[in-house]
Amino acid sequence: MSAFQSILDFAIGDAQAERAVPPTGFTVRLTVFSAGAMAFLVVFALALSLAAGRLADRWSDELARSATVRISAPSEQMAAQTEAALNVLRTTQGVQSARALNLQEQRDLLAPWFGPELALETLPLPQMIEVIETAQGFDGDGLRLRLAGEVPGAVLDNHARWRAPLVAAAGSLRLLGWLSILLIVLATGAMITLAANAALAANAQVIAVMRLVGARDSYIAQAFMRRFTLRALGGAGVGTLLGALALMLLPSASQEGGFLTGLGFQGAHWLLLLLIPVLAGVVAFIATRLAARNTLRSLT
Amino acid sequence: MIESTCALRHNGETLAEKAGNRKGRSVIEFETVAHSYSGGELLSDVSLRLAPGSFHFLTGPSGSGKTTFLKLCYGALVPTSGSVRLFGEDVRTMNRDDIALARRRVGVVHQDCQFLDHLSLRENLALPLTVSGQEALDDDANLKELMGWVGLTARAEAMPPELSGGERQRAALARAIIMSPEVILADEPTGNVDWEMSQRLLTLLIELNRMGKTIMIATHDLGLIRAAKNQVQARVLRISGRRLQLAGADL
Numbered sequence: 001m002s003a004f005q006s007i008l009d010f011a012i013g014d015a016q017a018e019r020a021v022p023p024t025g026f027t028v029r030l031t032v033f034s035a036g037a038m039a040f041l042v043v044f045a046l047a048l049s050l051a052a053g054r055l056a057d058r059w060s061d062e063l064a065r066s067a068t069v070r071i072s073a074p075s076e077q078m079a080a081q082t083e084a085a086l087n088v089l090r091t092t093q094g095v096q097s098a099r100a101l102n103l104q105e106q107r108d109l110l111a112p113w114f115g116p117e118l119a120l121e122t123l124p125l126p127q128m129i130e131v132i133e134t135a136q137g138f139d140g141d142g143l144r145l146r147l148a149g150e151v152p153g154a155v156l157d158n159h160a161r162w163r164a165p166l167v168a169a170a171g172s173l174r175l176l177g178w179l180s181i182l183l184i185v186l187a188t189g190a191m192i193t194l195a196a197n198a199a200l201a202a203n204a205q206v207i208a209v210m211r212l213v214g215a216r217d218s219y220i221a222q223a224f225m226r227r228f229t230l231r232a233l234g235g236a237g238v239g240t241l242l243g244a245l246a247l248m249l250l251p252s253a254s255q256e257g258g259f260l261t262g263l264g265f266q267g268a269h270w271l272l273l274l275l276i277p278v279l280a281g282v283v284a285f286i287a288t289r290l291a292a293r294n295t296l297r298s299l300t
Numbered sequence: 301m302i303e304s305t306c307a308l309r310h311n312g313e314t315l316a317e318k319a320g321n322r323k324g325r326s327v328i329e330f331e332t333v334a335h336s337y338s339g340g341e342l343l344s345d346v347s348l349r350l351a352p353g354s355f356h357f358l359t360g361p362s363g364s365g366k367t368t369f370l371k372l373c374y375g376a377l378v379p380t381s382g383s384v385r386l387f388g389e390d391v392r393t394m395n396r397d398d399i400a401l402a403r404r405r406v407g408v409v410h411q412d413c414q415f416l417d418h419l420s421l422r423e424n425l426a427l428p429l430t431v432s433g434q435e436a437l438d439d440d441a442n443l444k445e446l447m448g449w450v451g452l453t454a455r456a457e458a459m460p461p462e463l464s465g466g467e468r469q470r471a472a473l474a475r476a477i478i479m480s481p482e483v484i485l486a487d488e489p490t491g492n493v494d495w496e497m498s499q500r501l502l503t504l505l506i507e508l509n510r511m512g513k514t515i516m517i518a519t520h521d522l523g524l525i526r527a528a529k530n531q532v533q534a535r536v537l538r539i540s541g542r543r544l545q546l547a548g549a550d551l
Contacts, residue, residue, distance in 0.1 A: 018418070019419060019423065020416060020427065020431070022416070022417075022418040069534050111305065124301065151325055179446065205414065206416055208414060209414045209415065209416055209427070210427070210431055211376075211403070212403065212408055212410075213403070213404075213427050213428040213479075214401070214403040214404035214428055214431055214432055214479065215394050215400060215402070215431035215476065216396070216400040216401075216431075217397070218395050218397070218433055296396075
């Protein structure tokens, strides 16, 4: 029998076997609620992990190929030093492009801190030059020496100083998200095991009767496993749906909002949500199987 | 050990010849079986062979080990020492699935008639078919016939708590035989019913024996045993002082 056929048979189930095990009240509610709550939490942990991953990727990939040259000079020398720095950069191996940011771009950069109405003209701001590297990159130390010799007011910043800890932080956040998912899965397994144990204990008499009439332990276990798997699947389905709705209600990503408003799924990542109820079902299946095996072994 | 309908050995004494047994393959076989609970030994040095189609009563005072003996007969307990063979296979070498399959060949009627209270009587009677993977609906005609035989047709949709003591006993008997087992073990089947009902149950068990079933009834109701005297050739076994003995002459 193929695995697919086995899964199909399990999903379809045996209506008569289902009837043999009576529904037990509080374990139903416990399983459905815990699976739902855990699925809801997994949605957010997954969203956090994926968003942190995107952030880490962006910081490490996009910013890794860019650098900034900052020119601090008296206003009358600013244009000359900027042009000199651009000349140096254009003749540096490993520099794909270099351009001085215009006034509006500098205003945009400062707007989050000083507001959009900032009169840049009145401030002694340094001139920023955006440098894009080639895939091979440039020799940072060599470039610094050249700039120091030809453009005294130029300072090269290849972002490494602040990018590395941010990438590390985003990576940690991503790891934290996955760790949270693992803990939630384990907690779900533990709760369903408790519920299954309670249901099996409450049905000791039923198990005794079924054994008396010749039921195999695998048949008895199957009835419980199917029940708990379907409960977890249903509960997790509702929890996932609610979690997804809550995510959709978050403010949409914007430049001002930064990371928090980007917490969500993008593109194909939404399909990952479909895996959460399946994961809950698999956890319930394994937890109930272990609980049933242990309980049936202990019942004489 | 001598093959017989009922071969007993107590303190080295073989009782088979005294019992005048028929030759035949044994369905259940005990060989120097002992069984202990934490409180001490309940059965000791029990040897017995049950041949197909035989009829036995098992007597003894309360707490003497009748129920334990029956549980050993259908693999619910494993002996502390000695061997019990069900249909030729030693229970110690049987896994749980083997035991389950063997139980489909042994119908058991308990005094307390355990049913699943959330299922109707009809569903309870069909339970052995259900757990063995047979479609109960296919056997609906047999089920109806069986309910008619034990006089419970009108109660098919009743729930177990709604049944009287006698109805429960007859239902338990019907459930025990629905798989057409080779052996029927009844533990105090008349313990909770009046005389008339106990006679009716006895008649049903005797009818089954005439169909070739091996019957063992654990009871301390000597009236029931006497009542069977003129209807069936039965052996009376007695558990006394942890030992199994042949009690008196054949009925």
